[in-house]
Amino acid sequence: xxxxxxxxxxxxxxxxxxxxxxxxxxxxxxxxxxxxxxxxxxxxxxxxxxxxxxxxxxxxxxxxxxxxxxxxxxxxxxxxxxxxxxxxxxxxxxxxxxxxxxxxxxx
Amino acid sequence: xxxxxxxxxxxxxxxxxxxxxxxxxxxxxxxxxxxxxxxxxxxxxxxxxxxxxxxxxxxxxxxxxxxxxxxxxxxxxxxxxxxxxxxxxxxxxxxxxxxxxxxxxxx
Numbered sequence: 001x002x003x004x005x006x007x008x009x010x011x012x013x014x015x016x017x018x019x020x021x022x023x024x025x026x027x028x029x030x031x032x033x034x035x036x037x038x039x040x041x042x043x044x045x046x047x048x049x050x051x052x053x054x055x056x057x058x059x060x061x062x063x064x065x066x067x068x069x070x071x072x073x074x075x076x077x078x079x080x081x082x083x084x085x086x087x088x089x090x091x092x093x094x095x096x097x098x099x100x101x102x103x104x105x106x107x
Numbered sequence: 108x109x110x111x112x113x114x115x116x117x118x119x120x121x122x123x124x125x126x127x128x129x130x131x132x133x134x135x136x137x138x139x140x141x142x143x144x145x146x147x148x149x150x151x152x153x154x155x156x157x158x159x160x161x162x163x164x165x166x167x168x169x170x171x172x173x174x175x176x177x178x179x180x181x182x183x184x185x186x187x188x189x190x191x192x193x194x195x196x197x198x199x200x201x202x203x204x205x206x207x208x209x210x211x212x213x214x
Binding site: 050054056057059072 | 116
């Protein structure tokens with residue numbers, strides 16, 4: 001059964017302006033997701049690597065937050081300028097070290 | 108920095124009635140997500156295990172689809188009746204074998 005082998009989750013949480021936690025959507029995550037989907041299509045990788053929006057990843061403090069799975073690393077403060085490099089990394093099976101805020105550890 | 112160590116993504120994709128791919132939301136995924144969040148809170152595990160809605164995981168054929176990361180396994184046809192067992196498994200660091208549709212493999 002064909003299916004994505006990797007998922008890249010871009011937090012799409014929106015909160016009202018002035019909310020103390022802020023939100024990834026306020027920090028441009030929706031455009032990041034759109035551009036990342038395009039970048040994966042451009043590389044012919046969108047069938048095996050799926051870019052998805054997600055609800056709050058509880059990583060608000062590093063928004064716009066992106067989670068690369070199953071590598072299980074979190075990228076922080078991701079902007080449109082980072083998307084092409086991020087796409088290259090994930091397509092080549094690498095972690096984009098420059099953007100890693102913390103490598104997550106399984107419990 | 109406190110952060111979730113595990114994420115459980117519940118596909119929240121909605122499509123119009125009659126759409127050939129169907130959608131996880133039509134198969135009850137929104138209630139599954141709500142109940143799963145409650146189940147994690149009840150177990151005091153919601154700080155280390157995050158249940159999130161997500162955009163289409165591209166697993167429509169097994170909806171309602173749930174992805175447990177970083178274990179990287181996909182659960183299929185998940186219903187409200189499965190949620191307590193699923194929560195027990197993820198809290199105990201196990202995979203809920205009964206619900207696994209396929210263990211995903213990293214590329």
